[in-house]
Amino acid sequence: MKILFIGDIVGKIGRRMIKDHLKEIVDKHNIDFVIANGENVSHGKGILRHHYFELIDNGIDVVTLGNHYDNKNDIRRYINSVDRLVRPLNLLHEYPGEGSIVYEIEGITIRVTNLLGNAMMPESVNNPYYALIDMLSDPDIEKTNIHIIDFHAEATGEKYCLAHALDGKVTAVLGTHTHVQTRDYRVLEGGTAFISDVGMTGLYDGALGFDKDSVTNKIIYGQQSPFVIPDEGKGVLSAVVLDVDEIDGRTRDIYPIYLVEE
Ligand SMILES: [Fe+2]
Ligand SMILES: [Fe+2]
Numbered sequence: 001m002k003i004l005f006i007g008d009i010v011g012k013i014g015r016r017m018i019k020d021h022l023k024e025i026v027d028k029h030n031i032d033f034v035i036a037n038g039e040n041v042s043h044g045k046g047i048l049r050h051h052y053f054e055l056i057d058n059g060i061d062v063v064t065l066g067n068h069y070d071n072k073n074d075i076r077r078y079i080n081s082v083d084r085l086v087r088p089l090n091l092l093h094e095y096p097g098e099g100s101i102v103y104e105i106e107g108i109t110i111r112v113t114n115l116l117g118n119a120m121m122p123e124s125v126n127n128p129y130y131a132l133i134d135m136l137s138d139p140d141i142e143k144t145n146i147h148i149i150d151f152h153a154e155a156t157g158e159k160y161c162l163a164h165a166l167d168g169k170v171t172a173v174l175g176t177h178t179h180v181q182t183r184d185y186r187v188l189e190g191g192t193a194f195i196s197d198v199g200m201t202g203l204y205d206g207a208l209g210f211d212k213d214s215v216t217n218k219i220i221y222g223q224q225s226p227f228v229i230p231d232e233g234k235g236v237l238s239a240v241v242l243d244v245d246e247i248d249g250r251t252r253d254i255y256p257i258y259l260v261e262e
Contacts, residue, residue, distance in 0.1 A: 006239040
């Protein structure tokens with residue numbers, strides 16, 4: 001089975017990249033199942049209900065989130081009424097929705113889990129490893145053929161170490177959040193696929209998918225500068241493809257996609 005995982009979709013250009021390019025990628029790589037991180041889908045932070053459905057209509061099977069899960073209040077009203085949207089599992093507080101969901105495709109069950117990292121992240125969370133192990137050790141949990149984890153975290157070391165700790169227990173630990181695709185993709189000894197960060201889908205010639213001057217004004221010059229997100233511009237689509245053995249849940253191969261428009 002071939003699974004496509006798309007890195008953080010940012011704003012209108014990110015949504016257009018899905019509309020314009022997802023189908024050709026799915027056809028070219030014989031993709032069976034598509035997951036995408038959608039924490040930045042609506043104006044760069046959060047995901048509105050109609051944007052969630054736009055992604056589903058354009059061929060994404062499951063949408064994961066990250067530290068911006070709650071940036072649009074709209075989500076609290078609709079997350080319990082949709083079945084393909086995964087918010088972080090290891091939140092400290094009660095929150096609607098699920099941190100792990102199971103999707104079935106032609107008799108193959110695929111679990112998708114969203115975890116937030118601890119290191120250098122703005123929100124305090126439960127330990128991601130133990131949150132996951134607690135969930136998996138619940139005798140009532142549905143066992144699945146495949147288990148993909150979106151590990152939404154800042155530090156490459158934390159991401160790799162979680163993957164190492166889970167090697168052989170899950171199909172893949174795929175990093176998101178930094179918006180920069182890394183070169184460290186590989187299948188670990190126990191058959192778990194890993195990449196520190198899948199990267200970003202949105203404005204190519206910007207900073208993190210936002211207008212580069214607006215981000216630079218804040219991060220470099222220390223000004224009060226809201227991040228501006230353009231509606232038009234050349235886009236990039238960042239993703240990885242997993243070739244998974246659906247019988248034993250191990251990954252055979254992982255390779256990146258980094259599609260930059262002409
Ligand atoms: Fe993001
Ligand atoms: Fe994030």
